[in-house]
Amino acid sequence: MTSIDYRLPQRRDLVTALPGPRSQALTARRKAAVAAGVGSSVPVYAADADGGVIVDVDGNSLIDLGSGIAVTSVGASHPAVAAAVAAQASRFAHTCFMVTPHEGYVRVAEELAALTPGTFDKRTVLFNSGAEAVENAVKVARLATGRAAVVAFDHAYHGRTNLTMALTAKSMPYKAHFGPFAPEIYRLPMSYPYRDGLTGEQAAARAISQIEVQIGADAAAAIIIEPIQGEGGFIVPAPGFLAALAEWAREHGVVFIADEVQTGFARTGAWFASEHEGITPDIVTMAKGIAGGMPLSAITGRADLVDTVHAGGLGGTYGGNPVACAAALASIEVMRELDLPARARAIEAAVMPKLRELADATGVIGDVRGRGAMLAMELVRPDSDTPDPALTKAIAAEALSRGVVLLTCGTYGNVIRLLPPLVIGDELLADGIGVLAEVVRELAG
Known part of the structure; x- marks a missing residue:
């Protein structure tokens, strides 16, 4: 991938606890106006986004490993x-x-x-x-x-x-x-x-x-x-x-x-x-x-x-x-x-070994799978293949508290999925995966 001039700084930067006060105020307004059947994965509200970051209404810069569910592959505001x-x-x-x-x-x-x-x-x-x-x-x-x-x-x-x-x-x-x-x-x-x-x-x-x-x-x-x-x-x-x-x-x-x-x-x-x-x-x-x-x-x-x-x-x-x-x-x-197909393959080459290493070290990841920038870990209870949706949910929540947006999925609710924008920079991606690894190791006990 050729170099990209990003509009926003490509770094994780938390200035409030999450959700911040403005996001909390918007949640209160939302409850009075938006149907309860519309869910959201994270309780923070976006104000800006570029490359691999989302900036919320409180000024927090979050690493985006979800791409709006594989939508913003070229970034959420590519100038072209x-x-x-x-x-x-x-x-x-x-x-x-x-x-x-x-x-x-x-x-x-x-x-x-x-x-x-x-x-x-x-x-x-x-x-x-x-x-x-x-x-x-x-x-x-x-x-x-x-x-x-x-x-x-x-x-x-x-x-x-x-x-x-x-x-x-x-x-x-x-x-x-x-x-x-x-x-x-x-x-x-x-x-x-x-x-x-x-x-x-x-x-x-x-x-x-x-x-x-x-x-x-x-x-x-x-x-x-x-x-x-x-x-x-x-x-x-x-x-x-x-x-x-x-x-x-x-x-x-x-x-x-x-x-x-x-x-x-x-x-x-x-x-x-x-x-x-x-x-x-x-x-x-x-x-x-x-x-x-x-x-x-x-x-x-x-x-x-x-x-x-x-x-x-x-x-x-x-x-x-x-x-x-x-x-x-x-x-x-x-x-x-x-050449974003090649970039997706490069993301796989950078991330997959880290996920496999994490699986070997923790004993709570039953399977690591995916292709390109569509990667996943299936969380299970130790020494079994029993799905562990509670751990999965906890990992996503803790990662968010540290400034990384993750998505979960799976019939059994026990899969962490990684869908970073294909234009995410190497350093930002490494930081996001590093946070994920820290959280999994801590919560795995």
Whole structure:
């Protein structure tokens, strides 16, 4: 990665205890105005952000190891993205592509056709959120195949809308009490090397057998899967698992959908995580890192599938908003200029050995896994594989008190996930990981 001129000092600096008085005052105001169902991971309120730091309303500078859940890969205020947003907003902020189209939408579609795996003819549709992208990928698959059944997996997360809740595995907090859910969704066991001990081929054979017995190949419209599961615990399937599923899907006319909402756009050390497994999805869903923090999502897939949908069957008022498209084009250019896939691999090379050393030293980390700048530790009780969500929560809270923002995840609530901005500097990253290591060693006893 070439050198970056950061706007804010890239250092951890605490001037108050956390949360500070202004954050506490905002929390009081929030309780009177914001729905209780909207949660936040940390009780501090952002005032500024740049590179790998977030400055809160009390003036504390925190190390960001979450990137707004893998969104601000190029930083939260990269000057090229900010300039592109301002320039587009000064011309027009909205037209609705379904009414008066604009070039930005077309340019984003061209970029995604070039970046996503596969050399076949592709078509793209733009939306606002990852859940919208997933919903529309399923719509395309069902219409194109004339089938209804959709296969999802244990530990999956695909969104919070009705259909995507049905696809998502974990009940609380995502699904509990919100049913009934969309029908014809079938859940199968995921490859989870730490917990199932199966090879990729064995895990795939198990899943395929269940599809054929419980659903029938001729009834399945799509298989949807995250190449590395996100909210479910950053689970990296065993080698060969995804390839075997994709091959079976191709043989039986089943649409293979890769949900790359969290894994896409250089996060795992490749433009898309599917590349690590040598698979070419029929449809890729994208969001999060696509536009430097602006709301934008997309599906890009085989033209012969996507173009089966009748005119008006896909779209939305804000889908492909011109300001969001401008941000996406600028973000993609920054990713190229800085070679952020390579930067993600460098982050993995710097951080993974430290996590493994920490696992060996403490006895409370059952597994260290991930790719690129999408890394995780699974916390367990000593000398067992029993999940320890209480320790996980305590680690995140203590790290925050020392100025490091961490995210947790996992079906069992026992995974610390690391999603630093890809533009984070080496010294700041080392400081953040150092704090994490200190906290884990102290709390592990």
